[in-house]
Amino acid sequence: MKTFAIHPTIQEYDSFKEFAAEVNLGKSDLILANDTIYKTFVEPLGLSCFLISPKKYGVGEPTDAMIDAVRRELPEGIERIIAIGGGTVIDIAKVLMLDSQGSTEDIFMGRCEAHKARSLIAVPTTCGTGTEVTNVSVTALVRLNTKKGLALDDMFPDFAVLIPELIQNLPYRFFATSSVDAMVHSVESFLSPKASAYSQMYSVQAIDLITRCYRKVVFEGQETWVRHSADFLRASNYGGIAFGNAGCAAVHALSYPLSGKYHIAHGEANLLMFEGVIRKYLELQPEGGIQDLEVVLARAFETESTAGIWDQFFALLNQIFERRPLSSYGVQTDELEMFVDGVVEGQQRLLSNNYCELSKEDMIAIYRSCLDR
Numbered sequence: 001m002k003t004f005a006i007h008p009t010i011q012e013y014d015s016f017k018e019f020a021a022e023v024n025l026g027k028s029d030l031i032l033a034n035d036t037i038y039k040t041f042v043e044p045l046g047l048s049c050f051l052i053s054p055k056k057y058g059v060g061e062p063t064d065a066m067i068d069a070v071r072r073e074l075p076e077g078i079e080r081i082i083a084i085g086g087g088t089v090i091d092i093a094k095v096l097m098l099d100s101q102g103s104t105e106d107i108f109m110g111r112c113e114a115h116k117a118r119s120l121i122a123v124p125t126t127c128g129t130g131t132e133v134t135n136v137s138v139t140a141l142v143r144l145n146t147k148k149g150l151a152l153d154d155m156f157p158d159f160a161v162l163i164p165e166l167i168q169n170l171p172y173r174f175f176a177t178s179s180v181d182a183m184v185h186s187v188e189s190f191l192s193p194k195a196s197a198y199s200q201m202y203s204v205q206a207i208d209l210i211t212r213c214y215r216k217v218v219f220e221g222q223e224t225w226v227r228h229s230a231d232f233l234r235a236s237n238y239g240g241i242a243f244g245n246a247g248c249a250a251v252h253a254l255s256y257p258l259s260g261k262y263h264i265a266h267g268e269a270n271l272l273m274f275e276g277v278i279r280k281y282l283e284l285q286p287e288g289g290i291q292d293l294e295v296v297l298a299r300a301f302e303t304e305s306t307a308g309i310w311d312q313f314f315a316l317l318n319q320i321f322e323r324r325p326l327s328s329y330g331v332q333t334d335e336l337e338m339f340v341d342g343v344v345e346g347q348q349r350l351l352s353n354n355y356c357e358l359s360k361e362d363m364i365a366i367y368r369s370c371l372d373r
């Protein structure tokens with residue numbers, strides 16, 4: 001059986017001001033946003049809601065310690081959370097939606113009950129995670145030295161709100177890494193055994209849109225990505241809908257130890273593993289869904305032939321954000337086996353969506369292929 005659903009109501013606004021007026025923000029609302037976004041878009045409106053800036057509790061992507069600290073600060077009587085930010089802010093907000101006696105580690109490890117107690121309006125300010133439409137939250141678990149994703153239906157946002165003006169000040173680096181993440185979501189969900197005709201429609205649309213826009217950015221110059229911000233934001237949302245239904249797979253699973261141990265940003269860590277995983281799929285199962293994907297890519301590159309399409313595709317990604325070898329981050333050959341053991345033990349949720357089965361040896365070979373090139 002295949003199922004497909006879009007849970008949050010999706011809304012698009014031209015400006016944050018228009019959104020704020022429509023949702024009527026007030027005293028029982030909590031805004032979770034980083035300082036830059038807050039100062040630029042929220043403060044000028046003089047709203048009376050509570051504010052929490054996750055940056056006060058730690059830098060970088062979420063950790064369970066950071067989320068626990070934010071949970072302790074949650075004021076009484078909050079009914080609605082408005083998370084305005086990238087995956088970091090929105091994923092923290094998803095945990096704040098819940099009431100639970102357990103710590104964040106307990107919740108993520110499934111050791112305690114957790115139930116929805118507040119509603120969530122998710123407003124992305126990067127163009128990658130698609131988390132505004134999924135029931136997934138991802139955090140680093142400090143004690144366990146890895147990243148873990150948790151999927152709970154109680155964490156579906158109620159509204160996903162797309163406002164292109166919010167992403168226009170995003171530094172190029174975060175545009176690049178987050179949009180690569182959206183591309184990986186779309187490709188992994190397209191190839192997933194859980195993909196349906198419906199989820200693939202969203203995967204294809206996202207892949208097509210991102211590839212075409214990347215080609216324009218490469219042609220017109222990096223700074224011109226902003227001209228396409230509405231397309232990137234929508235493509236990220238499509239990718240979220242696709243992987244929210246069909247799942248992500250090995251690229252994400254293999255990237256997690258890199259982010260967990262070397263604190264490599266999520267989209268960048270995905271980029272490091274992306275080509276290695278696809279090349280291994282091509283070696284193990286060149287016929288099937290991956291050929292359909294080649295046709296999708298050829299169309300986006302406006303070429304008749306699929307010959308050499310992966311070379312073109314990965315060259316394009318490399319022009320958007322240069323992929324460095326794993327060794328340049330300090331990754332050592334002798335830790336690859338340990339990474340794979342951790343992935344096999346902790347990331348079955350993702351590995352079960354692989355295009356074809358990958359043995360431990362295959363996964364070690366993928367890491368190796370990314371080590372020094």
Ligand SMILES: NC(=O)c1ccc[n+]([C@@H]2O[C@H](COP(=O)([O-])OP(=O)(O)OC[C@H]3O[C@@H](n4cnc5c(N)ncnc54)[C@H](O)[C@@H]3O)[C@@H](O)[C@H]2O)c1
Nearest residue numbers: 061086087088125126129131136137138166169170178266
């Ligand atoms: N829950 C899911 O379904 C899901 C899916 C993919 C990724 N993730 C998670 O999301 C996190 C990554 O999120 P991300 O890629 O959106 O990056 P991010 O939220 O970590 O933001 C990256 C940086 O950009 C800054 N920033 C964000 N928006 C900005 C803006 N508009 N202007 C200026 N600066 C801005 C942030 O402050 C931060 O410094 C990771 O933890 C990843 O694991 C979750």
Ligand SMILES: [Fe+2]
Nearest residue numbers: 129181185266
């Ligand atoms: Fe991702």
